[in-house]
Amino acid sequence: MGSEAEHRIPVINFNEESFKPGSDSWVLACKYVRYGLEKFGCFEIVYDKFSSELHNSIFGAAEDFFDLPKETKMQKVSDRLGSIGYIADSPTDPLYETVGIDNTTTLQGVDHFLNIMWPAGNITFRESVHSFSKRVQGFHELVTRMVCENYGVEGLFNSVFENFVYSFRFFKYNRTQTKVGEVGLVAHTDISFISILHQHEVEGLQIKTKDDHWIDVKPKPSSFVVLAGDVLQVWSNNKVRSCEHRVIVKEDKVRYSVGLFTVAQGVIQVPDELVDDEHPLKYKPLDMAEYTRFTIEAGAAKQASRLKAFYGI
Ligand SMILES: O=C(O)CCC(=O)C(=O)O
Numbered sequence: 050m051g052s053e054a055e056h057r058i059p060v061i062n063f064n065e066e067s068f069k070p071g072s073d074s075w076v077l078a079c080k081y082v083r084y085g086l087e088k089f090g091c092f093e094i095v096y097d098k099f100s101s102e103l104h105n106s107i108f109g110a111a112e113d114f115f116d117l118p119k120e121t122k123m124q125k126v127s128d129r130l131g132s133i134g135y136i137a138d139s140p141t142d143p144l145y146e147t148v149g150i151d152n153t154t155t156l157q158g159v160d161h162f163l164n165i166m167w168p169a170g171n172i173t174f175r176e177s178v179h180s181f182s183k184r185v186q187g188f189h190e191l192v193t194r195m196v197c198e199n200y201g202v203e204g205l206f207n208s209v210f211e212n213f214v215y216s217f218r219f220f221k222y223n224r225t226q227t228k229v230g231e232v233g234l235v236a237h238t239d240i241s242f243i244s245i246l247h248q249h250e251v252e253g254l255q256i257k258t259k260d261d262h263w264i265d266v267k268p269k270p271s272s273f274v275v276l277a278g279d280v281l282q283v284w285s286n287n288k289v290r291s292c293e294h295r296v297i298v299k300e301d302k303v304r305y306s307v308g309l310f311t312v313a314q315g316v317i318q319v320p321d322e323l324v325d326d327e328h329p330l331k332y333k334p335l336d337m338a339e340y341t342r343f344t345i346e347a348g349a350a351k352q353a354s355r356l357k358a359f360y361g362i
């Protein structure tokens with residue numbers, strides 16, 4: 050068993066200076082991003098400028114959505130393979146409800162969803178989902194740029210970043226009364242390049258360390274959890290491992306969380322620069338459509354070993 054410090058994920062302060070490549074804050078943040086991703090597959094961003102209005106309005110929007118009648122929530126919102134739409138509680142996760150909305154970094158993407166769910170409009174939902182997505186897309190851009198710089202492939206940033214679309218997700222874990230301590234969402238990795246989560250007041254998110262400890266990631270109004278997904282694991286040739294995480298019921302209260310996930314497209318290949326005699330190629334090219342189909346068929350339980358099984362060399 051390691052010490053306390055070894056089980057603490059890095060907390061990185063982002064401010065306007067951190068957004069300027071080459072600045073002192075940028076260079077320091079790059080180091081912590083690398084440490085967090087390589088050691089834990091995750092780290093926390095603290096962004097003091099994130100307004101409490103947006104924090105409150107995004108969770109107000111979550112409540113608004115989950116309060117809609119079930120028949121309304123169940124309507125189809127996307128034809129994209131891997132787009133989940135609305136998922137009601139299931140046998141494996143009976144407390145969990147979620148909805149995925151594509152392309153919320155554009156107002157057209159938000160409006161497409163709104164026209165289906167609220168044909169008469171919902172201006173607060175529209176503005177909060179769009180503003181939240183733009184803000185968090187900024188973090189995706191920054192982290193992707195830092196990852197490229199950390200591995201000496203700054204020149205690849207545009208081709209990597211341009212290849213992303215975004216899936217926005219709301220999560221709700223219903224009250225249980227008798228189930229404190231039980232699993233709200235089973236352990237899994239995400240198929241994204243990275244996932245960025247923002248939790249409401251009720252804790253529950255846990256990440257697994259390499260030595261099999263579950264550690265709590267507590268909610269804070271200005272903090273965001275960045276998790277490495279399967280695509281980053283493949284792209285980085287195993288320098289970064291995708292982060293296994295789960296949700297545990299900690300309190301007898303409804304829990305809300307929100308996230309923005311990068312959805313990579315086309316074929317993911319390890320850059321030549323990340324392969325040498327000491328670091329031989331670990332993955333065959335990964336076709337996203339095919340991998341998405343595999344993950345839908347295999348289900349959450351098989352996720353830990355699926356990358357190696359399907360694409361390992
Ligand atoms: O509820 C959360 O904070 C995490 C949800 C999650 O990990 C997922 O649905 O992939």
Ligand SMILES: [Fe+2]
Binds near residue numbers: 237294
């Ligand atoms: Fe997840």
